[in-house]
Amino acid sequence: MNIRETDRQYVAGTYRRFDLALVRGNGSYCYDETGREYIDLGAGIAVNTFGVQDAEWIDAVTQQLSVLQHTSNLYYSEPCARLAALLCEKTGMQKVFFSNSGAEANECAIKTARKYSFDRYGDGRNTIVTLTNSFHGRTVTTLSATGQDVFHTSFFPFTEGFIHIPANDEAALEILERDSNICAVMIEMIQGEGGVNVLTNAYVQELAARCAKHDILLIVDEVQTGNGRTGDLYAYMHAGIAPDIVTTAKGLGGGLPIGATMFNEKTAGVLTFGTHGSTFGGNPVCAAGAYSILSRLDDALLSEVKAKGEWIQSSLSDADGIVGVSGRGLMLGIETVKPAAEVAAACMANGVLVLTAKQKVRLLPPLNIPWDALKKAIAIIKEVCKQ
Ligand SMILES: *Cc1c(COP(=O)(O)O)cnc(C)c1O
Numbered sequence: 001m002n003i004r005e006t007d008r009q010y011v012a013g014t015y016r017r018f019d020l021a022l023v024r025g026n027g028s029y030c031y032d033e034t035g036r037e038y039i040d041l042g043a044g045i046a047v048n049t050f051g052v053q054d055a056e057w058i059d060a061v062t063q064q065l066s067v068l069q070h071t072s073n074l075y076y077s078e079p080c081a082r083l084a085a086l087l088c089e090k091t092g093m094q095k096v097f098f099s100n101s102g103a104e105a106n107e108c109a110i111k112t113a114r115k116y117s118f119d120r121y122g123d124g125r126n127t128i129v130t131l132t133n134s135f136h137g138r139t140v141t142t143l144s145a146t147g148q149d150v151f152h153t154s155f156f157p158f159t160e161g162f163i164h165i166p167a168n169d170e171a172a173l174e175i176l177e178r179d180s181n182i183c184a185v186m187i188e189m190i191q192g193e194g195g196v197n198v199l200t201n202a203y204v205q206e207l208a209a210r211c212a213k214h215d216i217l218l219i220v221d222e223v224q225t226g227n228g229r230t231g232d233l234y235a236y237m238h239a240g241i242a243p244d245i246v247t248t249a250k251g252l253g254g255g256l257p258i259g260a261t262m263f264n265e266k267t268a269g270v271l272t273f274g275t276h277g278s279t280f281g282g283n284p285v286c287a288a289g290a291y292s293i294l295s296r297l298d299d300a301l302l303s304e305v306k307a308k309g310e311w312i313q314s315s316l317s318d319a320d321g322i323v324g325v326s327g328r329g330l331m332l333g334i335e336t337v338k339p340a341a342e343v344a345a346a347c348m349a350n351g352v353l354v355l356t357a358k359q360k361v362r363l364l365p366p367l368n369i370p371w372d373a374l375k376k377a378i379a380i381i382k383e384v385c386k387q
Helices: 003-010 055-067 078-091 102-121 140-145 170-178 201-213 235-239 284-294 299-316 340-349 371-385
Strands: 022-026 029-032 037-040 095-099 127-131 162-165 182-187 217-221 245-248 259-263 322-328 331-336 355-357 360-363
Touching: 037 371, 055 284, 078 095, 078 259, 078 284, 095 102, 102 127, 102 140, 102 182, 102 217, 102 245, 102 259, 162 170, 170 182, 170 201, 182 201, 201 217, 201 235, 299 322, 299 331, 299 371, 331 340, 331 371, 340 355, 340 360, 340 371
Parallel strands: 127 162, 127 182, 182 217, 217 245
Antiparallel strands: 022 029, 029 037, 095 259, 245 259, 322 331, 331 360, 355 360
């Protein structure tokens, strides 16, 4: 079969794919159909947390797969309960709703925020504030939440009730004092798709204080930043804030689809019987895999992520053809003199897979990438970026 031709003929044309078909992998290496090796600094967009062929994850998944692959949410199931307990234990959150993707995790957060406000304050207090350049998903509602005009076209009518304010702009938080219809604010601690833009701790702390003052819920979208990616278990922990709702997905599953929406004491009781649901949510195979990932995100691993991130930043920040590096841990954006897409293509030609985000080259390697693979890949990126 000609993979490219068949894909182009039969798969909906929503993706501009790299000219590469991956057939297998091992750790932080991937291989194409000719057997050519690539160092993978994308990890399937921050999904393959421990790379490919991670033995512990495969064991957890296959063991569950061989006894019971699905139950539906009509029945109790241990992997789902165990994972929810571990998430709460590690974050201090009180309850979890499981879904299958980041967009769904955010949909659940949005529904919860509106119901929280409706239950307390009645109709009308339902506006949700998000930030310019944010990305929250591809459903009609999460597109509305996404603070980028390029996404607000073609699919009218979009869900109402979202407003966008500039990130890291404390003056713009003034709207929280003025607009009594605001029920929640949703942020990414580091905007991923928007170009790896870091929110400052001071800004986030000010935002959290204003939200608390007006009983406005603070939702942190950790779909990309979560699960150890930035060197903290969840990136909000870096700012020392306590969100009312945290969403995550991507790296939690380690390669199988799972979304999680976590609630604190304020929001844990909002979703009651029949108010939300998902056929696949909390699927035992995905949950068993996620447990294996989450249980290994310990302090030693997180310091390793921080050390690798700092080393990458210091190696790249003064390099020829590189303007600067943003991000934290192993979620990094490189501003290059050459166009990012050109750098990504040249990296691929030289055996390194990188991503882009807006005008930046984006790195999201497996969290356990070995130092030798990382050093080899960064040397190639440096060479490619040279003017
Ligand atoms: C990827 C992403 C989403 C959407 O996740 P899907 O699993 O593709 O639905 C939402 N928010 C953020 C911050 C993301 O990075």
